[in-house]
Amino acid sequence: MTPLPLALTMGEPAGIGGETTAKAWRALRESGPAFFLIGDPAQCPDVPTTMIEAPEQAAAAFATALPILPRPLAAPLRLGHPDPANAPAVIGAIEQAVQLALAGRVGAVVTNPIQKAVLTAAGFRHPGHTEFLGELAGDGGPPVMMLACPGLRVVPVTIHVALAEALRSLTTAMIVEQGRIVAAALRRDFGLAQPRLVIAGLNPHAGEAGTMGREDIEIVAPAIAALRAAGIAARGPLPADTMFTPRARAGYDAALCMYHDQALIPIKTLDMDGGVNVTLGLRIIRTSPDHGTALDIAGQGLADPGSLIAALRLAGEMAASRARESAP
Structure with a gap:
């Protein structure tokens, strides 16, 4: 089966997305996976490009030029200086990529970073990519947000909220729901027949039998019991300070963490440049580099393409796994 190309969205055109896209194409043009950019040719002036009219044309062109499905910008591109006039093109690229994925014409969607404040100023009403993709x-x-690198997969159960709000909002049902979604994705998109989950405790030492807080007894432990009852291999609650050592990581396939930094500190410490943001619980595959638009270095040739390359490779692997899973 010939793999479908990946759709890469333009992201914030004034950021480093164009530079990392060009560098990623150079790195992958011989080995693949083949991808095309939904964007403006002005974003990638330093590599050969070819305009395509449909995703089906991308693979044949990929070895010699970066395929671009054109979506022109309304305002001239000025690196480091976002223009709200270009927000409709940025949003439109995401919508187009999702539509192509839902139609089965691309294997996955990979998103370049967006500048949320610029989109919000233009009327974008979503907190970020993940929520928008959830609607689409x-x-x-x-x-569900998963961060992945070769040595670790982590899922923050509560994400972009203050720590006090994370403590108030954490529930047994939330942990169970996300655990089910993660286990299903590990089977379908990562090819793991019997995925193993570990669940971090909320408190130091996972509460030390209630002496450091009862949340791990009253909220986390019942969630683990429910996941086990559903046939999911889940362990915990484990002390977060010991569950990310090399020996501990060898014993599980993904870790559910109770709040943002509990998940992101270990993975960014292990692999800051190669981490990938994966959105689970969608009808499509979506990955993204785990960094922002880096407006401060845009146009200086300093951008590291490592995370985008990793996001493209992982998207290709996930698409292949999903194809095998759905094959008759």
Whole structure:
């Protein structure tokens, strides 16, 4: 089966997306996976490009030029200086990529970073990519954010909220729902027949039998019991300060963490440049580099393409796994 190309969105055109896209094409043009950019040719002036009219034309052109499905910008591109006039093109690229994925014409969607403040100024009403993608391609449950690198996969159960709010909002049902979504994705998109989950405790030492807080007894432990009852291999609650050592990581396939930094500190310490943001719980595959638009270095040739390359490779691997899973 010939793999479908990947759709890469333009992201914030004034950021480093164009530079990392060009560098990623140079790195992958011989080995693949083949991808095309939904964007403006002005974003990638330093590599050969070819305009395509449909995703089906991307693979044949990929070895010699970066394929671009054109989506022109309304305002001239000025690196480091975002223009709200270009927000409709940025949003439109995401919508187009999702539509192509839902139609089965691309294997996955890979998103370049967006500048949320610029989109918000233009009327964008979503907190970020993940929530927007959940609306466009949700699968009935909440979209779940996973960060992945070769040595670790982590899921923050609560994400972009203050720590005090994370403590108030954490529930047994939330942990169970996300655990189910993660286990299903590990089977379908990562080819793991019997995925193993570990669940971090909320408190130091996972509460030390209630002496450091009862949340791990009253909220986390019941969630683990429910996941086990559903046939999911889940362990915990584990002390977060010991569950990311090399020996500990060898014993599980993904870690559910109770709040943002509990998940992101270990993975960014292990692999800051190669981490990938994966959105689970969608009808499509979506990955993204785990960094922002880096407006301060845009146009200086300093951008590291490592995370985008990793996001493209992982998207290709996930698409291949999903194809095998759905094959008759």
